[in-house]
Amino acid sequence: MIQTLVATLMWALVASLLIFRRKRTDRSITRAAFTIAIAMTLNVDGIYTAVDPLLGGTNIATLIADALLMVGLFFLGRGVMKTGEYRPRLVRAAVSTPVLLVALLAITAAFLFIDRGPTTTQFMNDFGAQPATTAYSIITFVYGGIVIAAMLTLAARRYRHSAGVQRLPAALLTLGSAFGVALCLAVIVMDIAHVTGRLGFLHAVQPAYGPLSLLTFLFLCAGFAAQPAVRRAQHYLRDKRTAALAAQLESLWNRATQVRPGLSQADPLAASTEDPEGHLHRVIVEIRDAMIDPRITFDISAEDRDLLQRA
Known part of the structure; x- marks a missing residue:
């Protein structure tokens, strides 16, 4: 159920980004959402049990889904980093290509040493007692935790340096x-508990996995969807206020x-094709x-002078 909800959230994010960010030159966030959406879809039980037998029925789909998730997080971290000028060295290293390639090679090598049975939707429950499986999962979630922690650093700084409604996406x-960092830590703790035979501790931590997973994707999807929505709303309100000021100054x-x-009289055609801010600027210049x-x-009058100053 959680996997289905997460996959649905991711595809909804993909759709919103394709609508609101279609004119953006940088597509890192959209690529990230699309890649993670595929990874989460592969984790849906019904889809997993249909896809994995096509790949040989040895749970190769798990490796593909986790690799796609890591690639998606890589694009996500890069996209967040590109949106601001604050790019500390540790953050750049965390979302660098070499780190991603090393992590992908490491999980592939660990996966090959796992004694895997036939297709199962309970991969970690069934094979988590193996050291190779523990290494595989820990590498995956350590990489995810590092990238998400880098995103946390950037998002928290943007929140501190934003104001008004611009704080909403950063807060989300x-x-x-x-929640994502907490999720990664919880999975790593469960992996260690499983391989060391502390099943009681594993079962105590396990209930946190579902809520943390859902909250992570819910707030991240909301945050990335809110960014273009807030920009569009602000642009609309700015255009509306600009048009109102131009009408008051007419x-x-x-x-x-x-x-x-x-110039408006010399070239009325050019003046009529200007954007609202360009038109208001022309009005102000010609009055001055x-x-x-x-x-x-x-x-x-003093009243008109105040209106001109506000415009």
């Missing part, structure tokens, strides 16, 4: 990353261009030109 990403602008014709031109007399 910070929470998601914090009568003053008409008076100004009557006594001192500007009329105010400072010594050849004409153009006085405005």
Whole structure:
């Protein structure tokens, strides 16, 4: 059930990113979401039991899903790092290509030493007592924990340096990353408990896995979806306020261009095709030109002067 919810969240994130970020030149976040969505889909029991037999029925699908998850986290970390100027050396190292390649080679080598049975949807429960399986899982989640911790550092800093509604995506990403680090630590603890035979401790920690997994993906998906949504909302509100200011200045602008014709009269076609901010800028410039031109007399009231200053 948890796997299905997580996969659904990831595909919803992919859809939202394709809609809201389609004009962005950097596609790291979209690639990351798509890759992780495939990985999470492979972990859905019904899909896993259908795909793994096609690959030989020896749980190769587990290795593919975990490798895709690591690649997706790599793209995710790179995407978060590119959105800001703060890029400490440890963060750059954590999301570097060499670290990813070493981690992928390490889990592949460990996977080959696992005595794997036929297809099972309980891979760690069935084979977690083997040292090779423990090494495989720990490497996977140590890498994931390092990348998510790097994301946590960047998201927390962005939250501190943001204001207003811009803090919302950063807050969601910070929470998601914090839950993600806790999830990785919980899995590593369970792996060690399993291989050392401390099953009581394993069963005590195990109930935390589902909620932590769901909370991690829920807040991360919400954070990444909120970023373009907030930008679009702010852009819409800015355009609306810009148009309102231009409308309030229109009568003053008409008076100004009557006594001192500007570029709007010389080239009305160019003026009509400008964006709202470009139009407002032209209005302000032409009013101010009329105010400072010594050849004409153009006085405005204190109220109009305040409106011009706000614009």
